[in-house]
Amino acid sequence: MSIFSHQFHHLSQLLERARHDWQHTPFSCTHLPWADLAPPLLAMNEEELDELDENDHRALAWLGQWRPALLTPYFQPLPELNRASDYHTPHWSSGIGGRKWAQIKDFAANITAFGSQLAKNPTLPILEWCAGKGHLGRLLAQQGANITSLEWSAELCAQGQALAEQLQLNHTFICTDALSESAATLFKAQQCGVALHACGELHLRFLQHAAQAGTQELALSPCCYHLISGECYQPLSKLGQAHDLKLDRQSLRLPLQRQITGGERVRKLRHLELTWRLAFDELQRTLTKNNSYLPLPSFPKALLSGSFSEFVGWACNKKGLVAPLTIDSSHWLALAEQRRLLVKRIELVRHRYRYGLELWLLLDKALFLEEQGYQVQLGTFTNLANTPRRYLIQAKRPLPVT
Numbered sequence: 001m002s003i004f005s006h007q008f009h010h011l012s013q014l015l016e017r018a019r020h021d022w023q024h025t026p027f028s029c030t031h032l033p034w035a036d037l038a039p040p041l042l043a044m045n046e047e048e049l050d051e052l053d054e055n056d057h058r059a060l061a062w063l064g065q066w067r068p069a070l071l072t073p074y075f076q077p078l079p080e081l082n083r084a085s086d087y088h089t090p091h092w093s094s095g096i097g098g099r100k101w102a103q104i105k106d107f108a109a110n111i112t113a114f115g116s117q118l119a120k121n122p123t124l125p126i127l128e129w130c131a132g133k134g135h136l137g138r139l140l141a142q143q144g145a146n147i148t149s150l151e152w153s154a155e156l157c158a159q160g161q162a163l164a165e166q167l168q169l170n171h172t173f174i175c176t177d178a179l180s181e182s183a184a185t186l187f188k189a190q191q192c193g194v195a196l197h198a199c200g201e202l203h204l205r206f207l208q209h210a211a212q213a214g215t216q217e218l219a220l221s222p223c224c225y226h227l228i229s230g231e232c233y234q235p236l237s238k239l240g241q242a243h244d245l246k247l248d249r250q251s252l253r254l255p256l257q258r259q260i261t262g263g264e265r266v267r268k269l270r271h272l273e274l275t276w277r278l279a280f281d282e283l284q285r286t287l288t289k290n291n292s293y294l295p296l297p298s299f300p301k302a303l304l305s306g307s308f309s310e311f312v313g314w315a316c317n318k319k320g321l322v323a324p325l326t327i328d329s330s331h332w333l334a335l336a337e338q339r340r341l342l343v344k345r346i347e348l349v350r351h352r353y354r355y356g357l358e359l360w361l362l363l364d365k366a367l368f369l370e371e372q373g374y375q376v377q378l379g380t381f382t383n384l385a386n387t388p389r390r391y392l393i394q395a396k397r398p399l400p401v402t
Ligand SMILES: C[S@@+](CC[C@H](N)C(=O)[O-])C[C@H]1O[C@@H](n2cnc3c(N)ncnc32)[C@H](O)[C@@H]1O
Pocket: 129, 130, 131, 132, 133, 134, 135, 150, 151, 152, 153, 156, 176, 177, 178, 179, 195, 196, 197, 198, 199, 202
């Protein structure tokens, strides 16, 4: 039994037992779902709730008083992997800087580590999966690698290809859908596959195609677990299938709810967004005479600089409703005030399972790769201040003994 399977087995059991803590939709709840947690949750005001929720370490210790399983080693943080030695932006970095550049540099710093063949054989071709403009590929090409970047946006491919040509790099774009059958044929045995922030179905295909082709080395940082083609996550590993948590899209979104605190302005915007969403929900329940929650999609933050009535117009339009001619904003906003606290109390508990669920998803992938004969490493490739999507799965096929 590998270390991963031992941890996964226990984590699965703990998450299954705690399902009642993490599987609620806070916007649908009309009261706190946990009798034992109601007194401590009700004892906190909004400021205290916000402060505790933002401090993951303290919040975990707080909830651990009633949920000691959260404090067991099965929820322990993954190790820190390599970090870049510097984050200077060269002239060819084409305007990317700050956190994005740090992510790319740190990701690249890990590819050549972990006993990679690339360290000895820089000619091992690299396939960059869902590349965007290929910033990562360009950095690796600058270091001498031979890169093929797959991306479906023709515009991003054209921009990336132009930059590669300007710099005379060994870097080619293939403009195609990663979910098409032909994309599978891009995977080869003598290759290193890299995928930085590939969303749900895209990273699942990456792993499946690479395993099928026997691709020598892999480096994947997954994101947007909920963007899958089915209703529920289908575990890749045998152990995952045996301990299937049957995660639906709503549960798969939970790991993504960790955000980097972006200062007071961002905090205020989040507060306003939550209030307006809840106020609209109160209004739509009256309008449709249907007392159930109607989810709204994400929207550009610029919408929050208008009036609440304008927001209602947008939301009604999205949901195929006729907006009322007059809107008593203060009435709906006052109702939202009461519900906002309930949502925050429920989120304070749910958020403590963000990491456990993400770890479960990562371990399922690590186990799948082990089952396929890979040696696997899991950890963080960059610091939390750069991105909360900082987990890296690295895998390599053991070389034949000569
Ligand atoms: C989150 S971005 C990551 C881009 C890049 N790897 C990075 O980290 O900067 C995901 C990329 O996947 C691309 N993408 C989404 N769906 C795709 C598909 N079906 N086939 C190919 N590319 C896709 C998007 O256009 C986008 O550039």
